[in-house]
Amino acid sequence: MLRTHFAHHPIYEQLEGQFERLLSNRRVEVDIGKAREARAIALIGASGSGKSTAINRLLTKTPDLILPEEGQDYCDIVSLIIPSPATLKSVGRAILEALGRPLRRERTTDAIWELVKAFLQERKVLFLHLDEAQDIARHQTPKEMQSVINTLKSLMQSPSWPVGLILSGTPGLKDLLNYDPQLARRVFPIELPRLSPLGDISEVRTLVGFYSKEVGIPWGPETIASDVATRLVHAADREFGLLIEITIDGIEEALHSGASSLAIEHFAMAFSRRSGCIAGLNPFLADDFERIDVRKLLGREGEE
Numbered sequence: 001m002l003r004t005h006f007a008h009h010p011i012y013e014q015l016e017g018q019f020e021r022l023l024s025n026r027r028v029e030v031d032i033g034k035a036r037e038a039r040a041i042a043l044i045g046a047s048g049s050g051k052s053t054a055i056n057r058l059l060t061k062t063p064d065l066i067l068p069e070e071g072q073d074y075c076d077i078v079s080l081i082i083p084s085p086a087t088l089k090s091v092g093r094a095i096l097e098a099l100g101r102p103l104r105r106e107r108t109t110d111a112i113w114e115l116v117k118a119f120l121q122e123r124k125v126l127f128l129h130l131d132e133a134q135d136i137a138r139h140q141t142p143k144e145m146q147s148v149i150n151t152l153k154s155l156m157q158s159p160s161w162p163v164g165l166i167l168s169g170t171p172g173l174k175d176l177l178n179y180d181p182q183l184a185r186r187v188f189p190i191e192l193p194r195l196s197p198l199g200d201i202s203e204v205r206t207l208v209g210f211y212s213k214e215v216g217i218p219w220g221p222e223t224i225a226s227d228v229a230t231r232l233v234h235a236a237d238r239e240f241g242l243l244i245e246i247t248i249d250g251i252e253e254a255l256h257s258g259a260s261s262l263a264i265e266h267f268a269m270a271f272s273r274r275s276g277c278i279a280g281l282n283p284f285l286a287d288d289f290e291r292i293d294v295r296k297l298l299g300r301e302g303e304e
Protein backbone atom coordinates (compact mmCIF):
# COMPACT_ATOMS: atom_id res chain seq x y z
CA MET A 1 0.00 0.00 0.00
CA LEU A 2 2.80 2.42 0.92
CA ARG A 3 4.62 1.70 -2.33
CA THR A 4 1.62 2.76 -4.40
CA HIS A 5 1.26 6.11 -2.61
CA PHE A 6 2.48 9.10 -4.63
CA ALA A 7 4.10 11.80 -2.50
CA HIS A 8 3.36 15.22 -4.00
CA HIS A 9 6.19 17.70 -4.39
CA PRO A 10 6.43 21.20 -5.91
CA ILE A 11 8.30 20.00 -9.01
CA TYR A 12 5.44 17.66 -9.81
CA GLU A 13 3.01 20.59 -9.67
CA GLN A 14 5.29 22.49 -12.05
CA LEU A 15 5.42 19.56 -14.47
CA GLU A 16 1.66 19.10 -14.31
CA GLY A 17 1.01 22.81 -14.91
CA GLN A 18 3.37 23.01 -17.85
CA PHE A 19 2.01 19.85 -19.45
CA GLU A 20 -1.61 20.92 -19.04
CA ARG A 21 -0.84 24.24 -20.68
CA LEU A 22 0.89 22.67 -23.69
CA LEU A 23 -1.86 20.08 -24.00
CA SER A 24 -4.70 22.58 -23.98
CA ASN A 25 -2.91 24.87 -26.47
CA ARG A 26 -2.32 21.96 -28.79
CA ARG A 27 -5.94 20.80 -28.53
CA VAL A 28 -7.22 24.25 -29.45
CA GLU A 29 -4.84 24.39 -32.43
CA VAL A 30 -6.12 21.03 -33.65
CA ASP A 31 -9.74 22.17 -33.21
CA ILE A 32 -9.27 25.36 -35.20
CA GLY A 33 -7.02 23.64 -37.73
CA LYS A 34 -4.05 25.96 -37.20
CA ALA A 35 -0.92 23.97 -36.44
CA ARG A 36 1.85 25.88 -34.69
CA GLU A 37 5.26 24.52 -33.83
CA ALA A 38 5.06 22.20 -30.85
CA ARG A 39 7.22 22.53 -27.73
CA ALA A 40 9.07 20.14 -25.42
CA ILE A 41 9.33 19.58 -21.68
CA ALA A 42 12.55 18.13 -20.30
CA LEU A 43 12.39 16.54 -16.84
CA ILE A 44 15.91 16.14 -15.50
CA GLY A 45 17.09 14.45 -12.31
CA ALA A 46 19.63 11.92 -11.07
CA SER A 47 18.87 8.21 -10.89
CA GLY A 48 16.28 7.64 -8.17
CA SER A 49 15.04 11.22 -8.11
CA GLY A 50 11.59 10.14 -9.31
CA LYS A 51 11.40 11.08 -13.00
CA SER A 52 9.67 7.95 -14.30
CA THR A 53 7.27 7.92 -11.33
CA ALA A 54 6.32 11.57 -11.93
CA ILE A 55 5.67 11.07 -15.66
CA ASN A 56 3.74 7.90 -15.01
CA ARG A 57 1.57 9.78 -12.55
CA LEU A 58 1.10 12.63 -15.03
CA LEU A 59 -0.04 10.28 -17.78
CA THR A 60 -2.46 8.34 -15.62
CA LYS A 61 -3.92 11.32 -13.71
CA THR A 62 -4.33 13.96 -16.42
CA PRO A 63 -8.09 14.10 -17.05
CA ASP A 64 -9.26 13.05 -20.53
CA LEU A 65 -5.79 12.10 -21.73
CA ILE A 66 -6.14 9.23 -24.19
CA LEU A 67 -3.40 6.63 -23.72
CA PRO A 68 -2.61 3.99 -26.37
CA GLU A 69 -4.82 0.95 -26.11
CA GLU A 70 -5.27 -2.15 -28.21
CA GLY A 71 -7.91 -1.69 -30.91
CA GLN A 72 -8.16 2.09 -30.45
CA ASP A 73 -7.39 4.34 -33.42
CA TYR A 74 -6.31 7.54 -31.68
CA CYS A 75 -4.19 8.40 -28.68
CA ASP A 76 -2.89 11.68 -27.22
CA ILE A 77 0.49 10.47 -26.03
CA VAL A 78 2.89 7.63 -26.71
CA SER A 79 5.49 6.83 -24.06
CA LEU A 80 8.58 4.68 -24.38
CA ILE A 81 12.02 4.05 -22.96
CA ILE A 82 14.87 4.82 -25.34
CA PRO A 83 16.33 1.48 -26.46
CA SER A 84 19.95 0.62 -25.90
CA PRO A 85 22.17 1.12 -27.80
CA ALA A 86 20.34 4.25 -28.91
CA THR A 87 20.78 5.09 -32.56
CA LEU A 88 18.46 7.14 -34.71
CA LYS A 89 17.36 3.91 -36.33
CA SER A 90 16.73 1.95 -33.11
CA VAL A 91 14.80 4.88 -31.58
CA GLY A 92 12.63 5.25 -34.70
CA ARG A 93 11.96 1.53 -34.69
CA ALA A 94 10.98 1.61 -30.98
CA ILE A 95 8.56 4.50 -31.61
CA LEU A 96 6.90 2.53 -34.40
CA GLU A 97 6.47 -0.40 -32.01
CA ALA A 98 4.99 1.89 -29.36
CA LEU A 99 2.59 3.19 -32.03
CA GLY A 100 1.47 -0.40 -32.66
CA ARG A 101 3.09 -0.43 -36.10
CA PRO A 102 6.26 -2.54 -35.77
CA LEU A 103 8.50 -2.72 -38.84
CA ARG A 104 8.02 -5.89 -40.88
CA ARG A 105 11.16 -5.50 -43.00
CA GLU A 106 14.46 -3.65 -42.93
CA ARG A 107 14.29 0.05 -43.91
CA THR A 108 16.69 2.97 -44.02
CA THR A 109 16.79 5.43 -41.14
CA ASP A 110 15.14 8.14 -43.25
CA ALA A 111 12.34 5.79 -44.32
CA ILE A 112 11.75 4.73 -40.69
CA TRP A 113 11.37 8.37 -39.58
CA GLU A 114 9.00 9.12 -42.46
CA LEU A 115 6.86 6.25 -41.18
CA VAL A 116 7.13 7.55 -37.61
CA LYS A 117 5.80 10.95 -38.71
CA ALA A 118 3.04 9.43 -40.81
CA PHE A 119 1.83 7.14 -38.00
CA LEU A 120 2.02 9.90 -35.39
CA GLN A 121 -0.32 11.90 -37.60
CA GLU A 122 -2.56 8.93 -38.41
CA ARG A 123 -3.04 8.17 -34.70
CA LYS A 124 -3.38 11.90 -33.91
CA VAL A 125 -0.60 11.72 -31.31
CA LEU A 126 -0.07 15.09 -29.61
CA PHE A 127 2.94 14.16 -27.44
CA LEU A 128 5.79 11.71 -27.52
CA HIS A 129 7.46 10.81 -24.22
CA LEU A 130 11.00 9.43 -24.33
CA ASP A 131 12.36 8.15 -21.01
CA GLU A 132 16.13 7.71 -20.46
CA ALA A 133 16.52 10.42 -23.11
CA GLN A 134 20.15 11.07 -22.06
CA ASP A 135 21.02 7.83 -23.87
CA ILE A 136 20.36 9.46 -27.25
CA ALA A 137 23.29 11.79 -26.57
CA ARG A 138 25.68 9.06 -25.44
CA HIS A 139 28.50 7.79 -27.67
CA GLN A 140 27.39 9.92 -30.62
CA THR A 141 29.77 11.63 -33.00
CA PRO A 142 29.02 15.36 -33.50
CA LYS A 143 27.44 14.49 -36.84
CA GLU A 144 25.17 11.84 -35.32
CA MET A 145 24.27 14.18 -32.46
CA GLN A 146 23.22 16.87 -34.94
CA SER A 147 21.07 14.44 -36.90
CA VAL A 148 19.33 13.28 -33.69
CA ILE A 149 18.64 16.91 -32.82
CA ASN A 150 17.42 17.71 -36.32
CA THR A 151 15.07 14.73 -36.17
CA LEU A 152 13.63 15.83 -32.80
CA LYS A 153 13.19 19.39 -34.07
CA SER A 154 11.53 18.19 -37.26
CA LEU A 155 8.91 16.31 -35.19
CA MET A 156 8.03 19.52 -33.37
CA GLN A 157 8.14 21.65 -36.52
CA SER A 158 6.23 19.40 -38.89
CA PRO A 159 3.84 21.71 -40.82
CA SER A 160 1.11 19.08 -41.17
CA TRP A 161 1.27 17.44 -37.70
CA PRO A 162 3.63 18.88 -35.08
CA VAL A 163 4.25 16.62 -32.09
CA GLY A 164 5.27 17.86 -28.63
CA LEU A 165 8.05 16.08 -26.78
CA ILE A 166 8.50 15.09 -23.17
CA LEU A 167 12.07 14.06 -22.53
CA SER A 168 13.01 12.59 -19.15
CA GLY A 169 16.54 11.69 -18.21
CA THR A 170 19.60 12.10 -16.03
CA PRO A 171 21.68 15.32 -16.14
CA GLY A 172 23.48 14.03 -19.27
CA LEU A 173 20.31 15.12 -21.11
CA LYS A 174 21.39 18.74 -20.61
CA ASP A 175 24.28 18.12 -23.04
CA LEU A 176 21.80 17.16 -25.73
CA LEU A 177 19.55 20.16 -25.11
CA ASN A 178 22.38 22.66 -24.92
CA TYR A 179 24.08 21.32 -28.02
CA ASP A 180 21.78 23.25 -30.28
CA PRO A 181 20.26 26.66 -29.42
CA GLN A 182 17.30 26.03 -31.75
CA LEU A 183 16.42 22.94 -29.77
CA ALA A 184 17.11 24.62 -26.39
CA ARG A 185 14.71 27.50 -27.08
CA ARG A 186 11.86 25.09 -27.74
CA VAL A 187 12.29 23.22 -24.44
CA PHE A 188 10.86 23.98 -20.99
CA PRO A 189 13.40 22.48 -18.59
CA ILE A 190 12.28 21.17 -15.19
CA GLU A 191 14.84 19.82 -12.76
CA LEU A 192 14.22 17.55 -9.75
CA PRO A 193 16.60 19.13 -7.23
CA ARG A 194 18.63 17.13 -4.74
CA LEU A 195 17.49 17.25 -1.13
CA SER A 196 19.38 19.49 1.24
CA PRO A 197 20.71 17.81 4.41
CA LEU A 198 19.98 21.04 6.28
CA GLY A 199 17.06 22.79 4.60
CA ASP A 200 14.81 19.79 3.91
CA ILE A 201 15.05 18.01 7.27
CA SER A 202 11.67 19.06 8.61
CA GLU A 203 9.92 17.98 5.35
CA VAL A 204 11.75 14.64 5.55
CA ARG A 205 10.56 14.13 9.12
CA THR A 206 6.98 14.93 8.10
CA LEU A 207 7.21 12.51 5.15
CA VAL A 208 8.59 9.62 7.22
CA GLY A 209 6.04 10.44 9.92
CA PHE A 210 3.25 10.18 7.34
CA TYR A 211 4.43 6.79 6.03
CA SER A 212 5.00 5.32 9.47
CA LYS A 213 1.61 6.49 10.78
CA GLU A 214 -0.14 4.96 7.75
CA VAL A 215 0.87 1.49 8.97
CA GLY A 216 0.55 2.27 12.68
CA ILE A 217 4.28 2.13 13.47
CA PRO A 218 5.21 5.60 14.73
CA TRP A 219 8.76 6.84 15.22
CA GLY A 220 10.24 5.71 18.55
CA PRO A 221 11.12 8.53 21.00
CA GLU A 222 14.87 7.98 20.63
CA THR A 223 14.51 8.02 16.82
CA ILE A 224 12.79 11.41 16.94
CA ALA A 225 15.62 12.81 19.03
CA SER A 226 18.37 11.35 16.83
CA ASP A 227 19.74 12.60 13.53
CA VAL A 228 18.01 9.83 11.60
CA ALA A 229 16.48 12.26 9.07
CA THR A 230 19.93 13.65 8.18
CA ARG A 231 21.27 10.10 7.83
CA LEU A 232 18.29 9.16 5.70
CA VAL A 233 18.95 12.07 3.31
CA HIS A 234 22.57 10.94 2.97
CA ALA A 235 21.61 7.25 2.58
CA ALA A 236 19.31 8.29 -0.29
CA ASP A 237 22.19 10.20 -1.92
CA ARG A 238 19.92 13.26 -1.50
CA GLU A 239 17.39 11.95 -4.02
CA PHE A 240 13.68 12.25 -3.20
CA GLY A 241 12.57 8.93 -4.71
CA LEU A 242 15.36 6.96 -3.04
CA LEU A 243 14.50 8.57 0.28
CA ILE A 244 10.95 7.26 0.01
CA GLU A 245 12.19 3.84 -1.08
CA ILE A 246 14.55 3.53 1.93
CA THR A 247 11.86 4.86 4.29
CA ILE A 248 9.45 2.16 3.16
CA ASP A 249 12.22 -0.47 3.34
CA GLY A 250 12.88 0.61 6.95
CA ILE A 251 9.18 0.37 7.80
CA GLU A 252 9.10 -3.08 6.19
CA GLU A 253 11.97 -4.19 8.47
CA ALA A 254 10.06 -2.87 11.49
CA LEU A 255 6.89 -4.72 10.40
CA HIS A 256 8.77 -7.98 9.84
CA SER A 257 10.45 -7.80 13.21
CA GLY A 258 7.13 -7.13 14.95
CA ALA A 259 8.35 -3.79 16.40
CA SER A 260 5.84 -1.32 17.80
CA SER A 261 7.85 1.73 16.82
CA LEU A 262 10.29 2.72 14.11
CA ALA A 263 13.93 2.84 15.23
CA ILE A 264 17.22 3.67 13.53
CA GLU A 265 18.23 -0.02 13.48
CA HIS A 266 15.34 -0.75 11.10
CA PHE A 267 16.80 1.73 8.60
CA ALA A 268 20.25 0.26 9.20
CA MET A 269 18.94 -3.25 8.41
CA ALA A 270 17.14 -1.97 5.33
CA PHE A 271 20.28 -0.23 4.08
CA SER A 272 22.49 -3.23 4.66
CA ARG A 273 19.99 -5.43 2.77
CA ARG A 274 20.01 -3.01 -0.18
CA SER A 275 23.73 -2.48 -0.41
CA GLY A 276 25.36 -5.53 1.18
CA CYS A 277 27.84 -3.21 2.92
CA ILE A 278 29.63 -3.76 6.23
CA ALA A 279 28.46 -1.87 9.37
CA GLY A 280 31.31 0.69 9.09
CA LEU A 281 29.92 1.77 5.70
CA ASN A 282 26.29 1.90 6.80
CA PRO A 283 25.14 5.54 7.04
CA PHE A 284 22.72 4.63 9.85
CA LEU A 285 25.51 3.13 11.98
CA ALA A 286 28.78 4.90 11.13
CA ASP A 287 29.77 8.03 13.09
CA ASP A 288 31.27 9.85 10.11
CA PHE A 289 28.46 8.80 7.77
CA GLU A 290 28.81 11.80 5.44
CA ARG A 291 31.97 10.36 3.85
CA ILE A 292 30.21 7.13 2.75
CA ASP A 293 29.56 6.56 -0.94
CA VAL A 294 26.03 5.20 -0.56
CA ARG A 295 25.61 4.24 -4.23
CA LYS A 296 28.29 1.57 -3.94
CA LEU A 297 27.16 -2.03 -3.49
CA LEU A 298 29.02 -4.52 -1.27
CA GLY A 299 31.27 -1.80 0.18
CA ARG A 300 34.23 -3.02 2.26
CA GLU A 301 36.53 -0.93 4.46
CA GLY A 302 39.78 0.13 2.80
CA GLU A 303 38.43 -0.23 -0.75
CA GLU A 304 38.52 2.68 -3.13
Ligand SMILES: Nc1ncnc2c1ncn2[C@@H]1O[C@H](COP(=O)(O)OP(=O)(O)OP(=O)(O)O)[C@@H](O)[C@H]1O
Binds near residue numbers: 003045047052241245
Ligand atom coordinates in the same frame (compact mmCIF):
# COMPACT_ATOMS: atom_id res chain seq x y z
N1 LIG B 1 6.59 11.15 -5.73
C1 LIG B 1 6.90 9.92 -5.29
N2 LIG B 1 6.14 9.32 -4.35
C2 LIG B 1 6.45 8.09 -3.92
N3 LIG B 1 7.49 7.35 -4.34
C3 LIG B 1 8.28 7.90 -5.28
C4 LIG B 1 8.04 9.21 -5.82
N4 LIG B 1 8.98 9.49 -6.73
C5 LIG B 1 9.80 8.41 -6.77
N5 LIG B 1 9.37 7.46 -5.91
C6 LIG B 1 10.00 6.15 -5.69
O1 LIG B 1 11.39 6.33 -5.86
C7 LIG B 1 11.97 5.27 -6.61
C8 LIG B 1 12.73 5.83 -7.79
O2 LIG B 1 11.84 6.53 -8.65
P1 LIG B 1 11.94 6.50 -10.25
O3 LIG B 1 12.12 5.12 -10.73
O4 LIG B 1 10.79 7.30 -10.74
O5 LIG B 1 13.30 7.32 -10.43
P2 LIG B 1 14.01 7.78 -11.78
O6 LIG B 1 14.37 9.21 -11.59
O7 LIG B 1 13.17 7.42 -12.95
O8 LIG B 1 15.35 6.89 -11.73
P3 LIG B 1 16.20 6.25 -12.95
O9 LIG B 1 16.96 7.40 -13.60
O10 LIG B 1 17.16 5.31 -12.25
O11 LIG B 1 15.24 5.59 -13.89
C9 LIG B 1 10.82 4.34 -6.98
O12 LIG B 1 10.83 3.26 -6.08
C10 LIG B 1 9.59 5.17 -6.78
O13 LIG B 1 8.51 4.39 -6.36
Ligand SMILES: [Mg+2]
Binds near residue numbers: 051052053131
Ligand atom coordinates in the same frame (compact mmCIF):
# COMPACT_ATOMS: atom_id res chain seq x y z
MG1 LIG C 1 13.45 6.12 -14.55
